[in-house]
Amino acid sequence: xxxxxxxxxxxxxxxxxxxxxxxxxxxxxxxxxxxxxxxxxxxxxxxxxxxxxxxxxxxxxxxxxxxxxxxxxxxxxxxxxxxxxxxxxxxxxxxxxxxxxxxxxxxxxxxxxx
Amino acid sequence: xxxxxxxxxxxxxxxxxxxxxxxxxxxxxxxxxxxxxxxxxxxxxxxxxxxxxxxxxxxxxxxxxxxxxxxxxxxxxxxxxxxxxxxxxxxxxxxxxxxxxxxxxxxxxxx
Numbered sequence: 448x449x450x451x452x453x454x455x456x457x458x459x460x461x462x463x464x465x466x467x468x469x470x471x472x473x474x475x476x477x478x479x480x481x482x483x484x485x486x487x488x489x490x491x492x493x494x495x496x497x498x499x500x501x502x503x504x505x506x507x508x509x510x511x512x513x514x515x516x517x518x519x520x521x522x523x524x525x526x527x528x529x530x531x532x533x534x535x536x537x538x539x540x541x542x543x544x545x546x547x548x549x550x551x552x553x554x555x556x557x558x559x560x561x
Numbered sequence: 562x563x564x565x566x567x568x569x570x571x572x573x574x575x576x577x578x579x580x581x582x583x584x585x586x587x588x589x590x591x592x593x594x595x596x597x598x599x600x601x602x603x604x605x606x607x608x609x610x611x612x613x614x615x616x617x618x619x620x621x622x623x624x625x626x627x628x629x630x631x632x633x634x635x636x637x638x639x640x641x642x643x644x645x646x647x648x649x650x651x652x653x654x655x656x657x658x659x660x661x662x663x664x665x666x667x668x669x670x671x672x
Contacts, residue, residue: 552607
């Protein structure tokens with residue numbers, strides 16, 4: 448099976464712009480979670496989608512949003528970018544039978560905000 | 562709120578030796594999952610091992626094993642016969658509704 452894929456892998460934006468990141472889960476997985484990784488804050492949970500519905504949400508401002516499509520692919524959007532949004536954004540999928548809680552990560556999208 | 566603490570920011574070990582990475586967590590729940598992930602430099606996060614809290618038996622995956630002490634809320638990772646490819650940042654993680662990660666331990670393998 449192919450692993451979790453994320454596009455694009457690298458992105459440079461300027462303050463005030465918006466960005467959309469994409470994640471394709473492992474085939475058969477219905478849950479997709481998003482995390483922000485920074486040197487200062489570590490790995491922080493953004494949100495989780497299951498069957499096109501947001502199931503859990505972390506403590507991030509409303510500028511961070513996401514959605515999931517019927518094929519389980521997910522997108523994350525950040526509007527009005529700030530310098531502090533520079534980070535590695537990781538997507539993880541789960542749903543393997545018998546191990547539904549176990550997440551498998553994609554390679555990440557590295558976002559630089561100038 | 563659940564928290565995960567890794568008290569060793571960095572560790573090093575000689576190749577072929579054994580090293581133990583520490584992790585403690587705080588929760589009031591009785592049913593949850595624990596994980597160790599490794600993240601090599603500029604590479605993908607990889608699942609190393611998982612533990613179900615309701616199972617007393619410690620999980621093992623080849624050279625990797627855990628010491629799960631539920632009452633003490635401790636979940637350490639032992640790497641036996643360390644190899645150069647084990648060099649990475651190791652994250653301890655707890656999952657109830659979502660995953661909470663520790664700050665990570667950077668492991669260096671000395672040849």
